[in-house]
Amino acid sequence: MNKLKICVAGATGWAGSALSQGIADAPGLDLVAGISRSHAGKTLEEVIGIEGLAVPIFGTVEEALETNPDVFVEYTKPNVAKHHVLSALKGGAHVVVGTSGLTNEDYEEIAGVAKEVNRGVLAVGNFALTVVLLQKFAEIAAKYIPHWELIDFAGAGKKDVPSGTGRELANRLAKVRESQLDVPLDEIEGPKETRGARLQGTQVHSVRLPGYTISLDAIFGMPGQKLILRHESGNSAEPYVDGALLAIREVGKLVGLHRGLDSVMEF
Ligand SMILES: NC(=O)c1ccc[n+]([C@@H]2O[C@H](COP(=O)([O-])OP(=O)(O)OC[C@H]3O[C@@H](n4cnc5c(N)ncnc54)[C@H](OP(=O)(O)O)[C@@H]3O)[C@@H](O)[C@H]2O)c1
Numbered sequence: 001m002n003k004l005k006i007c008v009a010g011a012t013g014w015a016g017s018a019l020s021q022g023i024a025d026a027p028g029l030d031l032v033a034g035i036s037r038s039h040a041g042k043t044l045e046e047v048i049g050i051e052g053l054a055v056p057i058f059g060t061v062e063e064a065l066e067t068n069p070d071v072f073v074e075y076t077k078p079n080v081a082k083h084h085v086l087s088a089l090k091g092g093a094h095v096v097v098g099t100s101g102l103t104n105e106d107y108e109e110i111a112g113v114a115k116e117v118n119r120g121v122l123a124v125g126n127f128a129l130t131v132v133l134l135q136k137f138a139e140i141a142a143k144y145i146p147h148w149e150l151i152d153f154a155g156a157g158k159k160d161v162p163s164g165t166g167r168e169l170a171n172r173l174a175k176v177r178e179s180q181l182d183v184p185l186d187e188i189e190g191p192k193e194t195r196g197a198r199l200q201g202t203q204v205h206s207v208r209l210p211g212y213t214i215s216l217d218a219i220f221g222m223p224g225q226k227l228i229l230r231h232e233s234g235n236s237a238e239p240y241v242d243g244a245l246l247a248i249r250e251v252g253k254l255v256g257l258h259r260g261l262d263s264v265m266e267f
Contacts, residue, residue: 003030006248007064007093009084010075011057012036015098017048018237019075019244024050026245031055033067035076035084065091071248074099078160082106085121089113094251097123098244100164104171104200111257120254124261125168126231127243131216132261134231135172138218141227142176145220149179149196149203153212161206165216165231167199168259174200 006023010016011034023031031044033056039047040059047057058064061084065072072088074081078101088095090113102110107123114121125131142148152166162170173179178201188195196205214233219226233239243261250264258264 001028003028004071004248004252005030005032005067005069006071006073007031007033007035007067007069007088008073008075009035009061009064010073010077010099011044011055012039012047013075015237015240016073016075018241019073019098020044020048020055021050022241022245023248024053029245029248032069033058033064035059035061035064061087065093069093071096071251073244073248078102082110085110086113089117089119089121092117092119094119094254095121096244096247096251097121098127098240100125100167101160107257107259115256118255120251121257122247122251122254122261122263123168123257123259124243124247125164125166125259126240127247127261128231128233128239129243130239131165131231132243132265134216134218134229135169135260136262136267137229138169138220139172139176141218141220141229142173142179145222145227146177146180147182147222148173148218148220149205151205151207151217151219153207153209153215153217155212156208156210158208158214161208162197162199162204163206163214163216165214166204166206169216169218170199170202170204171259173202177201179203 044055072093081099152163196203218229
């Protein structure tokens with residue numbers, strides 16, 4: 001069987017370099033291109049030290065797509081991610097999106113194009129298994145508990161809010177129902193911002209402070225009791241590799257936009 005040809009946009013980054021190493025080690029996958037502006041013209045072997053891997057790095061998506069990847073992985077920045085994803089779809093690739101910060105409007109446009117070109121897009125705010133489980137547990141909790149809020153924590157330098165994990169969870173909970181607010185937002189006394197942002201029917205608060213990596217609390221409250229589901233990430237990009245490899249192998253079976261790794265997992 002032919003190997004699946006993969007292009008990783010952001011292959012030299014923190015998450016993308018760990019994934020590139022994972023692809024290089026995985027049977028049946030062939031890493032054919034990376035994208036990074038500052039390392040264009042070099043190879044991944046030179047830049048991230050993947051031994052024996054003379055994979056070319058391109059500065060633009062247009063050049064990288066000339067390698068005709070079957071699957072394009074987007075792992076760069078939100079300001080360029082939509083352009084990369086739409087270009088890859090129009091170039092005939094299926095797409096896995098790991099980048100956080102794309103809006104629901106971006107995803108609506110991506111969903112339309114994916115359907116048009118008969119390709120799959122699998123967007124996963126967090127590839128870690130523990131996050132997939134948090135999402136599942138939160139969906140169950142939202143069926144029984146009408147009040148909840150999310151708090152996403154990250155380091156002071158993270159620009160996009162909320163985190164991809166928080167955004168994706170709000171999107172999923174919206175499919176269960178909206179969280180109940182006993183005091184409507186327009187009846188609040190004091191600065192309304194302190195109640196966070198209402199995102200698809202969920203109050204979301206983003207904390208950005210030095211000393212934090214990435215974590216997410218989903219808090220469900222009932223009179224006299226509460227349930228707190230917390231996911232905490234460490235400093236390694238390792239937990240994201242296995243989930244991303246699964247997404248890469250499965251996205252070719254999909255058509256249109258699918259969000260969350262559980263779209264391709266059995267529970
Ligand atoms: N879904 C998940 O499980 C998961 C896990 C970890 C991270 N993430 C998300 O993945 C994204 C990347 O995170 P990171 O920590 O790996 O970032 P990073 O270390 O800053 O790496 C970013 C990569 O993207 C490239 N890049 C940036 N802007 C570009 C542009 N305009 N055109 C082409 N390439 C560009 C960078 O290379 P150049 O600067 O040389 O262009 C670099 O290779 C973030 O949105 C992060 O939140 C998601």
